[in-house]
Amino acid sequence: MFMDSLSWVDQTYVKKHANENPDDLRAMYHPNLRLYENVHAPDKNTSERTRTYDAMMAFGFRFGRKALLSFAVYLLTFLPYVGRFVLPAASFYTFNKAVGTPAAVVIFSSGLFVPKKYLVMFLQSYFSSRSLMRDLLDPYFSRVRYTKEQKKKWFHEREGVLYGFAVAFFIMVKIPLVGVLVYGIAEASTAYLITKITEPPPPPAEAGEFKEKDVHWENKHEFLNLPLDKLDKFNISSKYREKLRPDSTGEEIQGRSFT
Structure with missing residues (x-):
């Protein structure tokens, strides 16, 4: 679903700006990201059962560690x-890096007077939203493989936006029956x-340099102050040139890509 949606976003963007100068349009995401599927294809010598076991172990370790930490704090x-x-x-430790010291101090001070029940709910919503966001971004990170340290920096640079994006869906996902649809x-x-908070990935051969640079969100503050109809303003670079790119449906998309 992630890749199909990404292809639709690219096609819709091109159609929306069909009458504009192609040099002023953002680059395409889906075509190059699709190339990463073959780069990180599963090893044929590894059985499906082994891969499933490794995934379950990683999942259990990640959430088991969080459960133990939460129990210890409790x-x-x-x-x-x-x-x-x-x-x-x-709360202060959690939000200090995410929102800055002044805001973290306000949260700490409020926590001294707010009943424990509501403070626990607040922290639970934060950590659950983070977990949801990581799951939603898994299709991207399963293709563009960052190191553990790079991934940590990538999330830290975009933490506020990711939390705001995920918390709304976290609330709706908990609604019975419609949660799966949400x-x-x-x-x-x-x-x-993804098309707003990252640069389009280059061909896999150039991925190393791209990942080192993309962990830092360039023009972050300028982007957050843009009006909604100008969100692609900073996603334009002279590194791209105009050419035809095929999409997943076999149709040609007029856009720009890395050379």
Whole structure:
């Protein structure tokens, strides 16, 4: 669904700006990203059962560690004298890097007066939204393979936008019956989001330099101040040139790509 949505975003963008100068249009995402599927194809010598087991182990380790950490914080809240400061301190630590020290101090101060129940709900929504966002971005990162450190920087640079994007879907996903449908909408929307917070990936042979640069969100503050109809303003570079690119349906898309 992610790649189909990305192809649709590219085609819709080109049709919307068909009467404009091609040099002023953003580059295409779907064609080059599709090339990464063969680069990271599963090893034929590894059985499906082994790959499933490895994925389950990675999933269990990631969420098991979070569960243990949450349980430890919960137990610390029962300590005499200092227990009431544990959740506010955890909030400060969590949000200090994400929103800055002043805002984190406000959250810490509020946590001293807000009932524990609501503070736990607030923290739960934050961490659950982060987990949801990582799952939604998995189709992208399964193709463009960042190192662990690069991926950490990539998320940190875009943390505020990703949280705001995910928290709305996190609330709707919890709605009975329609939650599965909302998840599909969220995955499709993530394809559109990728075109706003990253540069189009180059051919796989040039991926190393691209990943080193793309972890930093260039023009971040300028982008966040743009009006909605100008969101592609900073996604234009002289590194691209105009040419025809095939999409997944076999049709030709007029756009620009890396040379």
